[in-house]
Amino acid sequence: MSAKTLTINGKPVSAREDETILDAARDAGVVMPTLCHLDGLTDIGACRMCLVEVTGINKLLPACTTRVAEGMEVRTDTEQLRKYRRMTVELLFAERNHVCAGCVANNHCELQDVGIAVGMDHVRYDYLFPKHDVDLTHTQFGMDQNRCILCQRCVRVCDEIEGAHTWDVLGRGVKARVITDLNQPWGESLSCTSCGKCVMACPTGAIFKLGSTVEESVKDRSKLAFLKNARDKKQWVM
Amino acid sequence: MEFRGFEKFCEGRPIGEMAGITARICGICPISHILASAKTGDDVLTVEIPPTAEKLRRMMNLGQFTQSHALSFFHLSSPDFLLGWDSDPAARNVFGLIAKDPELARAGIRLRQFGQEVIELLGGKKIHPAWAVPGGVREPLSKDAHKHILDRLPEARATAVLALNMFKKMLDGTKEEGENFGKFRSLFIGLVSREGALWEHYDGVLRVVDSDGNILVDNLDPRRYSEIIGEVVEPYSYLKSPYYKPMGYPQGMYRVGPLARLNVCTRIGTPLADAELAEYRQRVGSGGIVTSSFMYHYARLVEIMAALERIGMLLHEPDILSTRVRSGGSINKLEGVGVSEAPRGTLFHHYHVDENGLIKKVNLIVATGNNNIAMNRTVKQIAQHYITNVKDGVIPEGLLNRVEGGIRCYDPCLSCSTHAYGQMPMQVSVLDAAGNVLAQRTRD
Numbered sequence: 001m002s003a004k005t006l007t008i009n010g011k012p013v014s015a016r017e018d019e020t021i022l023d024a025a026r027d028a029g030v031v032m033p034t035l036c037h038l039d040g041l042t043d044i045g046a047c048r049m050c051l052v053e054v055t056g057i058n059k060l061l062p063a064c065t066t067r068v069a070e071g072m073e074v075r076t077d078t079e080q081l082r083k084y085r086r087m088t089v090e091l092l093f094a095e096r097n098h099v100c101a102g103c104v105a106n107n108h109c110e111l112q113d114v115g116i117a118v119g120m121d122h123v124r125y126d127y128l129f130p131k132h133d134v135d136l137t138h139t140q141f142g143m144d145q146n147r148c149i150l151c152q153r154c155v156r157v158c159d160e161i162e163g164a165h166t167w168d169v170l171g172r173g174v175k176a177r178v179i180t181d182l183n184q185p186w187g188e189s190l191s192c193t194s195c196g197k198c199v200m201a202c203p204t205g206a207i208f209k210l211g212s213t214v215e216e217s218v219k220d221r222s223k224l225a226f227l228k229n230a231r232d233k234k235q236w237v238m
Numbered sequence: 239m240e241f242r243g244f245e246k247f248c249e250g251r252p253i254g255e256m257a258g259i260t261a262r263i264c265g266i267c268p269i270s271h272i273l274a275s276a277k278t279g280d281d282v283l284t285v286e287i288p289p290t291a292e293k294l295r296r297m298m299n300l301g302q303f304t305q306s307h308a309l310s311f312f313h314l315s316s317p318d319f320l321l322g323w324d325s326d327p328a329a330r331n332v333f334g335l336i337a338k339d340p341e342l343a344r345a346g347i348r349l350r351q352f353g354q355e356v357i358e359l360l361g362g363k364k365i366h367p368a369w370a371v372p373g374g375v376r377e378p379l380s381k382d383a384h385k386h387i388l389d390r391l392p393e394a395r396a397t398a399v400l401a402l403n404m405f406k407k408m409l410d411g412t413k414e415e416g417e418n419f420g421k422f423r424s425l426f427i428g429l430v431s432r433e434g435a436l437w438e439h440y441d442g443v444l445r446v447v448d449s450d451g452n453i454l455v456d457n458l459d460p461r462r463y464s465e466i467i468g469e470v471v472e473p474y475s476y477l478k479s480p481y482y483k484p485m486g487y488p489q490g491m492y493r494v495g496p497l498a499r500l501n502v503c504t505r506i507g508t509p510l511a512d513a514e515l516a517e518y519r520q521r522v523g524s525g526g527i528v529t530s531s532f533m534y535h536y537a538r539l540v541e542i543m544a545a546l547e548r549i550g551m552l553l554h555e556p557d558i559l560s561t562r563v564r565s566g567g568s569i570n571k572l573e574g575v576g577v578s579e580a581p582r583g584t585l586f587h588h589y590h591v592d593e594n595g596l597i598k599k600v601n602l603i604v605a606t607g608n609n610n611i612a613m614n615r616t617v618k619q620i621a622q623h624y625i626t627n628v629k630d631g632v633i634p635e636g637l638l639n640r641v642e643g644g645i646r647c648y649d650p651c652l653s654c655s656t657h658a659y660g661q662m663p664m665q666v667s668v669l670d671a672a673g674n675v676l677a678q679r680t681r682d
Binding site: 101102103104106133134136137142144211212213214215216 | 250251254258368372376594595596
């Protein structure tokens with residue numbers, strides 16, 4: 001496999017040809033916010049947090065789904081990118097009912113962390129205040145649509161690592177939401193193995209352990225990458 | 239609570255979140271809501287929480303009593319007594335107190351800090367700690383925290399003694415306030431312990447007494463609160479008016495809080511506080527029931543002493559450092575009630591849930607709401623006493639201060655928003671029977 005050389009924020013970087021800009025940037029110690037990316041899962045470029053500028057291309061590209069190329073000049077931290085990232089986070093907050101104070105994931109939430117990272121001190125858009133239900137029908141876990149940002153990490157972890165494909169997405173645009181099986185209550189799902197990987201994968205408090213109280217949902221996501229490595233590479237290393 | 243929407247927007251939420259959500263009702267007494275909500279959760283899960291968890295919950299509530307009562311007395315109310323009712327309102331606040339009596343102000347501020355520290359050391363933060371949960375508490379007490387609280391107790395007790403002595407000395411000079419700041423007959427409601435009807439702040443049974451000391455209701459399971467308490471909505475206020483059902487509205491006026499708690503209990507159960515209680519009853523209650531709302535201040539100080547002594551007792555419990563502090567359980571009942579004493583009075587949480595534990599209906603009777611009718615009555619009594627010359631259309635400036643002071647006796651939750659540094663806007667109008675304005679005074 002050949003190596004590619006490129007620059008990220010003016011700094012020369014080399015990467016394997018099958019790596020993405022996000023991989024290369026992280027290897028080079030460049031920090032950029034992500035929400036839908038999770039080590040061990042296929043990237044889908046859903047959240048748009050990792051958008052980068054590439055010289056010669058007049059649109060912004062998601063770093064997680066764009067492969068490196070020879071001579072590429074990548075910028076990850078420009079005024080335009082900062083503006084768009086903040087706008088994206090604000091729109092995520094405006095779309096559903098994210099109330100940190102009463103949330104099981106408060107202080108352990110990737111959306112909250114990203115909000116802080118992009119300097120979101122308020123939301124400039126009108127909140128939509130959609131009416132969403134909480135599904136507590138499962139014996140071990142709960143799902144609160146209000147806190148979902150449609151990153152689809154639950155969908156991918158269930159499909160790619162557990163192999164159950166219980167989760168999927170119903171509807172389009174602002175009406176899209178994740179569902180279990182054929183839009184049944186989670187507790188009635190026939191495919192769910194109750195493995196809890198979706199709980200670990202969820203970046204917010206949308207999917208949580210039943211009985212969790214405020215701030216109590218702490219997740220250990222390294223186990224997912226461990227499983228992936230164990231399965232694909234036969235490496236049982238934590 | 240209806241107006242702020244808590245009863246409505248909690249619908250559909252998991253019961254485990256309720257302590258965290260309802261805590262946000264208030265920044266001064268969030269612990270009361272956390273505890274009442276956790277207790278409601280215990281009721282729905284039908285669990286018996288570990289003994290250490292109950293002791294730690296009690297300790298946090300006592301920490302809250304200390305900090306909230308210290309705030310009420312030193313920061314908000316003592317400027318009235320020490321600087322005088324007719325003093326300039328711009329200086330009649332905690333800053334004026336610091337200027338006049340820095341030692342007292344410092345002691346009071348440190349006493350409040352002590353209460354806050356108890357809360358923080360147990361729950362991780364001073365305000366809104368998500369610590370008490372259905373089934374118990376999340377974290378046990380650490381050895382370091384135990385030592386820290388124990389070390390600071392003597393200073394806190396000394397401050398309580400200082401404040402009690404100061405207030406007792408002032409009693410002769412505040413006879414007019416004692417007679418006119420809400421001195422009237424009413425009922426008193428509060429929790430007392432199951433055994434011996436001692437002063438209680440966390441659990442126990444409801445007791446109702448009248449102004450002659452007759453016990454109208456005793457040993458009532460708090461789950462049956464709705465048998466004795468009704469609520470009326472008046473068109474002029476967002477605050478509901480709870481009343482004692484058997485007497486109807488508004489005759490069923492009752493008071494809760496420090497004054498009521500000391501009226502309903504037989505004794506406190508700790509030596510220093512019991513001595514203070516006996517003296518309090520002799521000095522201002524003729525040995526029996528104390529009916530003047532001005533004595534809420536005095537009662538608050540007695541309760542600070544009670545809280546500090548009980549914290550000391552709890553710290554010496556052999557299992558206080560036990561790490562078994564949380565019981566598990568699932569939804570076993572579709573309805574639960576949790577009642578505890580908040581610094582301002584009896585607090586009721588009542589939830590209905592579905593079989594998965596999602597909230598279907600919430601009823602909250604918040605401490606200050608219980609005193610609504612009595613607070614209105616107090617304003618009326620102050621107006622009748624201090625407006626002596628209505629025919630000339632004169633309402634003295636000092637009346638406005640006294641109306642504020644009358645409300646402040648109850649230390650209402652509203653104090654957060656109404657007793658700010660500087661001026662409080664107010665309009666006092668005297669109307670005749672036909673509704674004509676005879677006199678008016680406005681402070682912007």
